[in-house]
């Protein structure tokens with residue numbers, strides 16, 4: 001009937017991401033690399049729910065896990081192009097904003113409190129503005145991350161064990177330099193390609209926090225979690241500046257409020273789930289190996305210092321002394 005047709009047309013209209021007419025529904029696509037059980041995804045779902053509530057349904061967030069819309073770098077480019085609107089990204093953004101390298105410098109942060117102090121303090125604010133200006137995305141909330149550990153099929157206790165070791169790193173130049181200096185053979189690869197690459201022996205290992213090791217089922221193709229704990233970091237949930245700025249003031253406020261609540265929700269999940277992931281990996285048969293962290297730190301330090309520019313080093317020292 002004509003009435004049905006009108007209703008269908010009304011329901012389909014305005015999903016192109018442009019605001020303007022206040023009766024239109026806007027849809028943002030949020031693409032990320034973890035699976036549906038992971039805390040990033042669950043927090044994104046919470047965020048979507050809160051945004052729906054606070055905008056009376058006018059802004060909808062559609063979530064695409066598992067790199068369904070491409071690798072982290074592809075999605076960041078997609079945001080610029082307008083084919084994606086949101087993602088979860090951290091040190092990979094150093095390819096646009098050198099300041100983002102400070103999110104994940106090997107052996108820089110002493111502990112979680114240290115990370116938190118930096119993110120939530122003045123240095124964090126400075127990094128956020130650099131990201132906004134140079135990557136073209138606005139950070140909305142962040143996740144604390146468990147330390148990154150190296151996984152493998154033989155115990156790796158010191159840099160000497162890395163000879164000939166082929167490993168994947170994310171698209172993070174600083175990680176390439178650090179692992180090369182430690183004696184490994186690193187290569188850049190998208191997260192969703194890592195499982196198959198491990199399975200087929202293209203690489204011997206990779207490094208990630210326990211939760212992502214679980215998310216990608218690396219326990220099926222890796223036996224050891226070597227407790228290098230080489231990187232403590234955080235990661236931002238971001239939206240394209242264009243997308244965010246196209247919202248009217250009330251909608252922006254609603255998004256900010258939703259982000260604030262999602263932040264809290266994500267932090268609680270992080271506190272609760274990080275230890276559970278360690279146990280789940282053990283249940284899957286992975287063995288945790290104590291390593292000579294001092295030796296890894298010493299091996300990486302010269303490369304880290306060489307890789308960082310003067311401006312980045314100034315920030316590095318500021319963080320060290322906070």
Ligand code: 2Q2
Nearest residue numbers: 089090091092093170191208
């Ligand atoms: O290994 C990965 O791909 C993830 O842990 C993250 O994407 C990585 O930390 C960075 O690319 C974050 O910007």
